[in-house]
Amino acid sequence: MKKILIVEDEPDIQELLCAWLKDTGYMPAAAGDGVEAVSMFQQGSFDLVLLDIMLPKIDGFGVCELIRKQSRVPILMLTALEEEEQQLKGYGMDIDDYVTKPFSMPVLLEKIRVILLRSSEPAKSALHYRDLTLDADTREVLLEGRSLDLTAREFELLHTFLASPGRVFTREMLLVKLWGYDFYGDERVVDSHIKNLRHKLNRDYIETVRGVGYRAAKENP
Numbered sequence: 602m603k604k605i606l607i608v609e610d611e612p613d614i615q616e617l618l619c620a621w622l623k624d625t626g627y628m629p630a631a632a633g634d635g636v637e638a639v640s641m642f643q644q645g646s647f648d649l650v651l652l653d654i655m656l657p658k659i660d661g662f663g664v665c666e667l668i669r670k671q672s673r674v675p676i677l678m679l680t681a682l683e684e685e686e687q688q689l690k691g692y693g694m695d696i697d698d699y700v701t702k703p704f705s706m707p708v709l710l711e712k713i714r715v716i717l718l719r720s721s722e723p724a725k726s727a728l729h730y731r732d733l734t735l736d737a738d739t740r741e742v743l744l745e746g747r748s749l750d751l752t753a754r755e756f757e758l759l760h761t762f763l764a765s766p767g768r769v770f771t772r773e774m775l776l777v778k779l780w781g782y783d784f785y786g787d788e789r790v791v792d793s794h795i796k797n798l799r800h801k802l803n804r805d806y807i808e809t810v811r812g813v814g815y816r817a818a819k820e821n822p
Contacts, residue, residue, distance in 0.1 A: 603648040603717055607631040608638040608664060609679065610656055614702075618651065621706050627713075635659025639667050647674060649717055652696075654680040654687065665694050666781065675716045679704070686773075693777030728763040730817065733806065735763055744802065754779060755798045762807060762817040771814040791815075 605627050609615040615631045622629040630645065632638035634657040642650070650668065654661035665676055676696040680687065688699055697716050700709050728735045734743040740756055742749040751759065757779050761770065770778075772788040780790075795815060799807055808818040 602626065602628045604628045604630065604646065605713070606638065606642060606645070606647040606650045608635070608650065608652045608656065608661070610634060610653065614679075617706075621710065625710055633657075635661070635664045638664050642668055642672075642674075648720075649675045649677065649713060651713075652676055652678050654678060654691075662690060662694065665691070665696060669695060675720045677709075677712060677716060689771065689774050690777055693774040695778065728760070730763050730766070730806065731804070733763075733802070733804075735760055744804075749801055751798070751801060754794055755801070758794055758798055759802075762815070766817045767819075769810050769814050769816045774814070 603626075605622055607615060607618050607622075607629055609618065609631065610633050612633075615633065619629045619631055630641060630647075632641050636658045638650075638652070638656070639659065652661050652664060656664065659667075661678060661680070665678075668674065668676065673695075678691050678696050678699050679702060680699065681702040691699060697720075698712055700712060728737070732745045735741075735756075737760060742751055742756065742759065758775065761775065761778060772791045775791050776788060795807060805818055808816050810816060
């Protein structure tokens, strides 16, 4: 039975979620604030986290950051916020999906089912792209069989692009994902790292999407 941690400070919504998840065959546990959520997560073993953004003590982004430091558990954010900036911040922190309040319970349950199904699939350690191979376990990158000397940040940038081929990442998304959501430096630091990575690859593997951001170039240009 899959265990789901519900992080929600509104008692009525918390009770409703627990009831529906139990009836659907899940094992729910609930936390009413960010501190309690982190404590419960560290003490227990959960298959998915339903995480509200607007929480007492530690907000949802803070909870997400702390969880991501120790786990890749799927995170589904519950929020009343619809601004694109908030969603990009969440995706940059590797959440799996958003559900905006007020939400449809059948839709929420279907999202949970799909995310759990996807997370149960065996993870691929090695990513292959043209004549490039990236191994997330050994943190080795091979270009035509030759090892590349990348910094940790360059490796994470390349892994981000290759793990989601075709997906466009804005500078803000990359800053949040690699530098942390509370990074307040110049976004041009992303451009600098991209430039260095492109130089080491010496290939047109990273494409600039004008006015938006970056993505892995098409495999068959």
